[in-house]
Amino acid sequence: MMLSDICGSSLFVSLPDDVFNVMSDSLSPRDLCSISLCCKNLKTLVSSEKVWFSQCENFKIVKTQDLVEWRNGVSSYKCLCKFMFSVQPLLGIWVHQNPELGNVVYVMPGFLSVVGCRILPQELGPLGLEDGPLLWAPVFEIISDEDGGLAFFLHGQERDGEYFYPGSLKPVDRSCNVLLLEVEPRMQSNGCKFLHSKSLVHPHLDWESARQIRRSDGGGFSRSQRVSGSNSSVVAFNRLSFVDRRKLLELVTGQVGLKVPDLASGPLFPQLSDRDGLKKELLLLSERRILLMQMYRHGGGYTDWQTMSGMPSDARVVTSKLKKSLEHPSSTSALLNGDEIHLHNSKRRSVAGYFKDSLKQILGRSFSTGGRVISKNGSSSSESRHAQLHEFLRSGDMIGLSLHASSTKLSTYRAWPNMHDNKYALYKLPTRTPTSGQEYAGLWGGTFGWPPGRPSEDKPGKALFFLLLSYEESEGQQLLIATKILEGTHYVLHPNGSAMFVVKVDDPSTDPFPLEPDGNSSTLDIKHAYTGEGIANGYGFRYPGSKPGSLFVIQDGLLAFVWKESRAVLTLQRINLQELLRKGERVPALPPIVNFAYLTKSYSNVFTSFSNPSNCFRSSR
Known part of the structure; x- marks a missing residue:
């Protein structure tokens, strides 16, 4: 056969496997899925394990040697690629405004999972930043099943120990910058199956159109619920009032909580250890993952709210009867038949008492009648600013937790996003990779004081600061901005998101470094120096003003900003959060x-107490 006779799919099929593998590196997973739909021969060619192994490597989520260990837990490298494709946008630093000391959640790879870890405000330990244990608490996990499906677990602490709260993960927006905790209604016929990436099944569709296809396919809703019209449309969770959203989240977590067994209380990701120790860790992590998937299949995270209340399926009738029962406690037992609910954590609660405590504030404020909303004071209106609860519940007979990674337009000031104070959300910080001309971009950590390094005996505790350094153009000048995202003091000195210093990188400083070498070297090698301004003292003010200073680039990759007047020094080093967390110390989570998301305004450390309250850091500026 002449080469000219080979065309179309035959050309690809005739190529040696190694050549096609090299070519496939330049293709995306969606491209490969599109090729596999052309014909049987191309489908067979694209299904090669080598092709999908290369795709998994391209995500750079874990090292190549770890991919082999992850592959042992799934059906194929294609399934592993499906999982990585879904969770890759979640990796990175997520924050919230409250508490003001800092609320930093770092999402990193676990074992066939990604783990959200909160770094606690803390003082630097006696071993320093590199060798000392970094305190952290688990927030959530997203685990892969054998086919690349996703299982979501929220972490939390109750009086009798640690709990898991299983739920679902909505399709992830590739450019997501907001992570929302929501309640999702679902029809029981749809079950509580794992979420499989629609974008891999439909390679030419974006996430928005994939969601539309899921709804048009039925999505578990009956035909009557898919009829066009405002009364049958699906109501988004964020359209409910804040009180309704909060109470629904409390209601669901109270029902789906699973007590963490001993085996599942082990490590969430591999620690840094020798080869023999790593093998044992991977075995424990594999057993833990299998146990969690069994718990997920058994629980699923969804609860039938109609069965719980023993009421009719029509949501409008449900809310009306429930309101009457709340207004007349004597009728509650008749309405609910005095039944009790057996929770997944083996606790028993009275349905009447549970709903009276959990939903009275939701449904007692207003109820719908004749298409009009009548409030407690008797006033009415044809439209309500927020959606009504019965409209939201009408979408399904099951409710459960849901994690929603979406993209929204956010305004920022000096690299810090302006956040909503009434949404259970985390906001992603864009972390830029250092490039030529922007060498100092990225995450830095350090403390006040000189010389840098480990705390001394007379100063056993130094507050640990995390700063995100980014570049910005202003009035024709390039600025280097250091945004505070974590502060390890006992009581906040500077609000979350404050610019600790702003430096003009095009304006060299002629000021000498005012302090002596650190004692380990006879001379101090200053690579560069830039003029700038550092934040001034001004507790209670988000923008308290600034005072002149200079940023010095010192040997060993250190940065030191010095306030000119007070000679206070903030010394920084570039940090790798993933490596620090692997060596860190896990502490209990909050409820x-x-x-x-901690929404209450707070200026103290709400996550943990310090071992020595007397060691309170105070700035000398």
């Missing part, structure tokens, strides 16, 4: 809802 589930506030563990995800």
Whole structure:
């Protein structure tokens, strides 16, 4: 056969496997899925394990040697690629405004999973930043099943120990910058199956159109619920009032909580250890993952709210009867038949008492009648600013937790996003990779004081600061901005998101470094120096003003900003959060809802108490 006779799919099929593998590196997973739909021969060619192994490598989520270990837990490298494709946008640093000391959640790879870890405000330990244990608490996990499906677990602490709260993960927006904890209604016929990436099944569709196809395919809703019209449309969770959203989250977490067994309380990701120790860790992680998937299949995270209340399926009738029962407690037992609910954590609660405590504030404020909303004071209106609860519940007879990674337009000030104060959300910080001309971009950590390094005996505790350094153009000048995202003091000195210093990188400083070498060297090698301004003292003010200073680039990759007047020094080093967390120390989480997003304004450390309250850091500026 002449080469000219080979065309179309035959050309690809005739190529040696190694040549096609090299070519496939330049293709995306969606491209490969599109090719596999052309004909049987191309489908067979694209299904090669080598092709999908290369795709998994391209994500750069874990090292190549770890891919082999991850592959042992799934059906194929294609399934592993499906999982990586879904969770890759979640990796990175997520924050919230409250508490003001800092609320930093770092999402990193686990074992066939990604783990959200909250770094606690803390003082630097006696071993320093590199060798000392970094304190952290688990927030959530997303685990892969054998086919690349996703299982979501929220972490939380209750009086009798640690709990898991299983739920679902909505399709992830590739450019997501907001992570929302929501309640999702679902029809029981749809079950509580794992979420499989629609974008891999439909390679030419974006996430928005994939969601539309899922709804048009039925999505578990009956035909009557898919008829066009405002009364039958699906109501988004964020359209409910804040009180309704909070109470629904409390209601669901109270029902789906699973007590963490001993085996599942082990490590969430491999620690840094020798080869023999790593093998044992991977075995424990594999057993833990299998146990969690069994718990997920058994629980599923969804609860039948109609069965719980023993009421008719029509949501409008449900809310009306429930309101009457709340207004007349004597009729509650008749309405609910005095039944009790057996929770997944083996606790028993009275349905009447449970609903009276959990939903009275939701449904007692207003109820719908004749298409009009009548409030407690008797006023009415044809439209309500927020959606009504019965409209939301009408979408399904099951409710459960849901994690929603979406993209929204956010305004920022000096690299810090302006956040909503009434949404259970985390906001992603864009972390730029250092490039030529922007060498100092990225995450840095350090403390006040000189010389840098480990705390001394007379100063056993130094507050640990995390700063995100980014570049910005202003009035024709390039600025280097150091945004505070974590502060390890006992009581906040500077609000979350403050610019600790702003430096003009095009304006060299002629000021000498005002302090002596650190004692380990006879001379101090200053690579560069730039003029700038550092934040001034001004507790209670988000923008308290600034005072002149200089940023010095020192040997060993250190940065030191010095306030000119007070000679206070903030010394920084570039940090790798993933490596620090692997060597870190895990501490208990908060109760589930506030563990995800702490919305209450606070100026102290709400996550943990310091071992020595007397060691309170104070700035000398």
